[in-house]
Amino acid sequence: xxxxxxxxxxxxxxxxxxxxxxxxxxxxxxxxxxxxxxxxxxxxxxxxxxxxxxxxxxxxxxxxxxxxxxxxxxxxxxxxxxxxxxxxxxxxxxxxxxxxxxxxxxxxxxxxxxxxxxxxxxxxxxxxxxxxxxxxxxxxxxxxxxxxxxxxxxxxxxxxxxxxxxxxxxxxxxxxxxxxxxxxxxxxxxxxxxxxxxxxxxxxxxxxxxxxxxxxxxxxxxxxxxxxxxxxxxxxxxxxxxxxxxxxxxxxxxxxxxxxxxxxxxxxxxxxxxxxxxxxxxxxxxxxxxxxxxxxxxxxxxxxxxxxxxxxxxxxxxxxxxxxxxxxxxxxxxxxxxxxxxxxxxxxxxxxxxxxxxxxxxxxxxxxxxxxxxxxxxxxxxxxxxxxxxxxxxxxxxxxxxxxxxxxxxxxxxxxxxxxxxxxxxxxxxxxxxxxxx
Ligand SMILES: *Cc1c(COP(=O)(O)O)cnc(C)c1O
Numbered sequence: 351x352x353x354x355x356x357x358x359x360x361x362x363x364x365x366x367x368x369x370x371x372x373x374x375x376x377x378x379x380x381x382x383x384x385x386x387x388x389x390x391x392x393x394x395x396x397x398x399x400x401x402x403x404x405x406x407x408x409x410x411x412x413x414x415x416x417x418x419x420x421x422x423x424x425x426x427x428x429x430x431x432x433x434x435x436x437x438x439x440x441x442x443x444x445x446x447x448x449x450x451x452x453x454x455x456x457x458x459x460x461x462x463x464x465x466x467x468x469x470x471x472x473x474x475x476x477x478x479x480x481x482x483x484x485x486x487x488x489x490x491x492x493x494x495x496x497x498x499x500x501x502x503x504x505x506x507x508x509x510x511x512x513x514x515x516x517x518x519x520x521x522x523x524x525x526x527x528x529x530x531x532x533x534x535x536x537x538x539x540x541x542x543x544x545x546x547x548x549x550x551x552x553x554x555x556x557x558x559x560x561x562x563x564x565x566x567x568x569x570x571x572x573x574x575x576x577x578x579x580x581x582x583x584x585x586x587x588x589x590x591x592x593x594x595x596x597x598x599x600x601x602x603x604x605x606x607x608x609x610x611x612x613x614x615x616x617x618x619x620x621x622x623x624x625x626x627x628x629x630x631x632x633x634x635x636x637x638x639x640x641x642x643x644x645x646x647x648x649x650x651x652x653x654x655x656x657x658x659x660x661x662x663x664x665x666x667x668x669x670x671x672x673x674x675x676x677x678x679x680x681x682x683x684x685x686x687x688x689x690x691x692x693x694x695x696x697x698x699x700x701x702x703x704x705x706x707x708x709x710x711x712x713x714x715x716x717x718x719x720x721x722x723x724x725x726x727x728x729x730x731x732x733x734x735x736x737x738x739x740x741x742x743x744x745x746x747x748x749x750x751x752x753x754x755x756x757x758x759x760x761x762x763x764x765x766x767x768x769x770x771x772x773x774x775x776x777x778x779x780x781x782x783x784x785x786x787x788x
Pocket of ligand 1: 496497498499501524530570571572573603604605606634635636637645646724
């Protein structure tokens with residue numbers, strides 16, 4: 351590149367070492383790392399060289415960009431949709447107690463060490479104990495990476511090269527094209543489909559058990575849809591009787607992860623009731639209704655859980671130390687945000703919504719929240735929303751803080767169910783900014 355002439359404005363672009371020495375930039379190095387800082391500097395200098403940015407603005411732009419930047423580009427979002435377990439927003443928000451646990455576990459931590467003896471200990475033993483306290487019906491518990499991993503581990507360990515019996519009424523797709531049946535088939539287990547979409551009887555299972563080498567009977571909670579009308583399914587008690595007769599374990603994938611029944615969601619299965627009803631092994635997700643970190647939980651017969659824990663695949667799906675810590679704090683600590691949002695008092699939600707609505711001069715309308723994450727389909731969670739012009743939605747999403755409203759009925763609906771009350775002033779400020787913009 352030939353040197354620009356003295357009169358060329360490009361000569362006024364600050365040099366890299368000058369920019370690196372700016373106090374705001376050298377402070378940001380700790381947060382962002384050298385490469386990210388140099389990238390920002392290079393991009394701004396390039397823009398000035400092209401004539402897109404005046405050279406005198408380079409320093410200010412760089413200081414501004416490094417001040418608003420973090421090493422991770424994940425952005426916190428205020429969930430104003432009324433959907434409690436919002437998959438696109440990372441499902442369950444962690445409780446402050448779980449967050450503290452994650453921070454404590456982020457450095458060197460005794461995840462596999464007994465500090466008393468100095469000897470190696472079982473990984474995640476305290477999390478296992480907390481899970482068993484929360485679900486005493488289980489003989490043992492194991493936590494893995496997620497629900498799908500728990501299902502892969504169970505079908506591989508129990509039924510690779512053999513058959514998994516499943517009702518045609520429970521062959522579900524969950525979201526983003528994730529089909530349980532394809533996942534099971536990928537483990538090398540054969541799917542043995544029985545019954546029909548609406549009705550499956552005990553004799554259908556019995557036929558399978560007499561005619562094939564069955565490794566497991568799988569019962570799946572059809573999380574995100576309901577079959578109504580002329581329907582019939584085989585109870586866990588019947589399946590247990592059959593399973594015992596043929597020496598085949600009954601595995602129940604309950605999906606969402608309540609450990610105890612929740613009166614608010616009478617049709618949502620929970621681990622305790624499912625075990626008491628006859629399942630030998632229960633599979634659940636950690637970040638749906640349980641309100642914890644992403645995890646797959648396996649509860650049940652101690653010998654079965656141990657068989658899974660000792661399978662070589664268990665190492666490939668093991669939970670990381672951060673998730674183990676967050677799970678222990680979720681099941682043993684204070685109620686997580688998911689529980690609070692689910693059980694939010696509609697009257698209190700109305701007062702909050704009306705206060706914000708009045709402040710910006712827009713009406714408050716009745717609005718049903720949802721459980722989300724495939725849980726309790728069709729169950730409304732009565733609440734309220736501030737009804738704004740539909741064009742406000744994009745501005746709210748792109749604002750600071752980012753707010754995700756629900757777009758419905760040609761309106762932008764702001765439901766405060768899943769917004770911590772302490773954040774109401776931030777939502778109000780965000781709405782004001784979104785409405786003010788031309
Ligand atoms: C959500 C769900 C899964 C998958 O769990 P992840 O934790 O998302 O992997 C499996 N089975 C059922 C019935 C579910 O609802």
